[in-house]
Amino acid sequence: MERIKTGIFSGSFNPIHIGHLALANWLCEFEGLDEVWFLVTPQNPFKERETLFDDSLRLEMTRAAVSGYSKFKVSDIEFHLPKPSYSVNTLHVLSQTYPDREFYFIMGADNWELFPRWKNHEEILSRYKLLVYPRKGHVISIPPACPNVKRVDAPLMEISSTFIREAFRAGKDIRFFLPAEVRPYFSVSSI
DSSP states (O other): OOOEEEEEEEEOOTTOOHHHHHHHHHHHHHSOOSEEEEEEOSOOTTSOGGGSOOHHHHHHHHHHHHTTOTTEEEEOGGGGSOSSOOHHHHHHHHHHHOTTEEEEEEEEHHHHHHGGGSTTHHHHHHHSEEEEEOOTTOOOOOOTTOTTEEEOOOOOOOOOHHHHHHHHHTTOOOGGGSOTTTGGGGGSTTO
């Protein structure tokens, strides 16, 4: 029986925005993934904790953003794993918990450049498939020794969560950068 091709889109989603959703949709429709799981990361080892919205708020916004689309799911698995979150550990747990799925780890070209600094990155390269999407200012160079890594020619999205947070704090109208289901969270004064 063929395993379900499941993309793991791991990130802070601080907040989730239309760029994340458009990329995930593109990967399902044009790259052959059956589903994309948005894996909300409570503590990325490369990010400062102070810049993150509350974990439960980011999870709630992500769930709201993907509601109603059957190919998108949200996972809080890293909320139940030791902190900080290391992708190699998460992928182990996912593989053991869901043996009917073939996992594809989704990452941007910016993270691909940093990938040699990731914990047990060689193990990830040997055991899992990686899909690397373009990011402005970053080159995707995949050595021949990495047959499980594929560059995907997804549309280049120049939207970032940092831009959205800064624009909101500056009083800018950001409604068209956010999924409709996430917009109400940005009228809350705590953001």
